[in-house]
Amino acid sequence: AQPGAAQPVPAPMRDLVWGKLNFLHTTDTHGWHAGHLQEPQYSADWGDYVSFAEHMRAKADRDGVDLLLVDTGDRVEGNGLYDASDPKGKYYYDIYREQAVDLICTGNHELYVASTADREHQRTVPNFRQNYIASNLDYVDPESGERMPMAQRYRKFQTKNQKLDVVAFGFLFDFTGNANNTVVQPVEETVQEQWFQDAIREEADVFVVIGHVGVHMPEFRTIFRAIRKQNPLAPILFFGGHVHVRDATAYDSRSFAVASGRYFETIGWMSVDGELERTAHSEDADFSFHRRYIDNNLVGLHYHTGLNESTFPTEHGRNVSAMITKARDELKLDQTFGCAPKTLWMSRSPYPGKDSIYSWLENEVLPDVAVNSSRGDVPRLVILNTGAIRFDIFKGPFTRDTTYIVSPFLSAFTYIPNVPYRIARKVIKLLNSAGKIMESGPMDNRFMAIPEQLVIHEDIVHESPAADAYADAFGQKPLGGSAEKRPRLTEGYTTKDDIGSDGDDTVHAPVNFYVVPNCVQAEVEFPTDGEPETVDLVFLDFITPWVLMALRLLGGEYSQKDVQPYIEGTLTGLMTGWIEKNWPKDC
Numbered sequence: 001a002q003p004g005a006a007q008p009v010p011a012p013m014r015d016l017v018w019g020k021l022n023f024l025h026t027t028d029t030h031g032w033h034a035g036h037l038q039e040p041q042y043s044a045d046w047g048d049y050v051s052f053a054e055h056m057r058a059k060a061d062r063d064g065v066d067l068l069l070v071d072t073g074d075r076v077e078g079n080g081l082y083d084a085s086d087p088k089g090k091y092y093y094d095i096y097r098e099q100a101v102d103l104i105c106t107g108n109h110e111l112y113v114a115s116t117a118d119r120e121h122q123r124t125v126p127n128f129r130q131n132y133i134a135s136n137l138d139y140v141d142p143e144s145g146e147r148m149p150m151a152q153r154y155r156k157f158q159t160k161n162q163k164l165d166v167v168a169f170g171f172l173f174d175f176t177g178n179a180n181n182t183v184v185q186p187v188e189e190t191v192q193e194q195w196f197q198d199a200i201r202e203e204a205d206v207f208v209v210i211g212h213v214g215v216h217m218p219e220f221r222t223i224f225r226a227i228r229k230q231n232p233l234a235p236i237l238f239f240g241g242h243v244h245v246r247d248a249t250a251y252d253s254r255s256f257a258v259a260s261g262r263y264f265e266t267i268g269w270m271s272v273d274g275e276l277e278r279t280a281h282s283e284d285a286d287f288s289f290h291r292r293y294i295d296n297n298l299v300g301l302h303y304h305t306g307l308n309e310s311t312f313p314t315e316h317g318r319n320v321s322a323m324i325t326k327a328r329d330e331l332k333l334d335q336t337f338g339c340a341p342k343t344l345w346m347s348r349s350p351y352p353g354k355d356s357i358y359s360w361l362e363n364e365v366l367p368d369v370a371v372n373s374s375r376g377d378v379p380r381l382v383i384l385n386t387g388a389i390r391f392d393i394f395k396g397p398f399t400r401d402t403t404y405i406v407s408p409f410l411s412a413f414t415y416i417p418n419v420p421y422r423i424a425r426k427v428i429k430l431l432n433s434a435g436k437i438m439e440s441g442p443m444d445n446r447f448m449a450i451p452e453q454l455v456i457h458e459d460i461v462h463e464s465p466a467a468d469a470y471a472d473a474f475g476q477k478p479l480g481g482s483a484e485k486r487p488r489l490t491e492g493y494t495t496k497d498d499i500g501s502d503g504d505d506t507v508h509a510p511v512n513f514y515v516v517p518n519c520v521q522a523e524v525e526f527p528t529d530g531e532p533e534t535v536d537l538v539f540l541d542f543i544t545p546w547v548l549m550a551l552r553l554l555g556g557e558y559s560q561k562d563v564q565p566y567i568e569g570t571l572t573g574l575m576t577g578w579i580e581k582n583w584p585k586d587c
């Protein structure tokens, strides 16, 4: 872990179940490779993961089974370690490559901005040349204009110890927001391509599909159906992501799919056991699948390896942790802009509410920063999509790192001047409508909100979410402390997926999740009496297509040419400026 990172505390644990073929999985790490310095439960860093994987591989070798490492994209955007350098990722690419990832693919965040996609192609693809898979993604060379596969379309290889034949694919969901130096082919089309049809006819003991795709998204079903049609008896394993949740499902009795959360809070574990060799595949062959969501902290990593503080870190792992410390120092990520007077939550506290980050933005920040000096006294509606905010603000120092953690995007405020208020006032309602109007495809309203809400549609409020709940440690091993003296449970994930509610490796007290609207809105410079005739409609550029669509549905004929820049700077910069001005400097 990084110097100064919060110390994890012991908790009741569930063991990993090993099989013949085992996997460790990361997804949506978004630059959090230093770990969560303020959250003990997720405070291990990428160097610790390197040590962990080395010990787990050694165990696999000793036991004659196999272990593969998977990463399913969105490695960038969302943490100072990636975002704070110029160019972005100056340190991240060299840190990330130190992990021996066997199967890796691209997420949408590697593609929003052309220069990010260029760097993915120039750095990460060659770093993982044999292992990077891009089944439905092309890259356009900036010099020649030539369109080429981002990486190999699929990978066929043999596992180290059992020589199992694996055919692996690497997909991205049907993403349409990519920069124009990449092309994402819809999954429905890809599975009809000749190369794919040939690949699923290769001799395989196991098919592995990794993808930046939620395990309940239709894209994985499409791939599953295509492979299964040709291979009725083979095990098919899916590793997904994008939705930022811990999740698992099975598409049939010979398939299994797992998604491993977000922000390097989770290291996913999947194992499959049974007669895996294709010669043994039969109607009667029984495969067993297990999944575990490992909280990324040293107490847990020691537990799963049976090691301790002195025996756990490998030389390689220590060196990677040191690379991260050096990068964080050089990037001055601990530089403080202000001291947050209290914790502001995205989903753990209701909106609107005194502890909601969105209420804080709506009531305090937006009215103050969304000001165009030449139109300062014009009444305006300022709309922010909730997905623009990526993480909670914890009470205490708000640092350079926090700015990117909370708001990594380069989104700026744009506006349409003088929109009749009778139309403008209804826009927010349409943007927040539960999907009746713009409900699917790239214009799905939910793409404006946080990714978790693609699968969580209602509040999850526990009767006693507080930290004073105690373990029902029956059948679980207390880690540190006897059964009589059970440890107090820490708050954390209490995942329920299609497999059950025993997926998390650590037994936690539950936390609440309150659904938030797709967008929030501040009314600024409104007359004290009556309504304005017209208003400036101000919004983040990311949601322009939805705003134009909403206006059109309300009878306002506006197009992209009516949308103008409102103020200079990004939401991130403006928010940080507000914090510098309004919160105390020292904590």
Ligand SMILES: Nc1ccn([C@@H]2O[C@H](COP(=O)(O)O)[C@@H](O)[C@H]2O)c(=O)n1
Binding pocket: 028, 074, 108, 109, 112, 242, 243, 244, 385, 386, 387, 388, 389, 409, 410, 411, 446, 447, 448, 449, 450, 451, 542
């Ligand atoms: N400029 C941007 C880009 C993205 N968003 C939000 O992020 C969501 C996607 O996040 P993933 O980590 O799941 O890829 C997207 O749906 C938007 O809500 C944004 O606000 N601004």
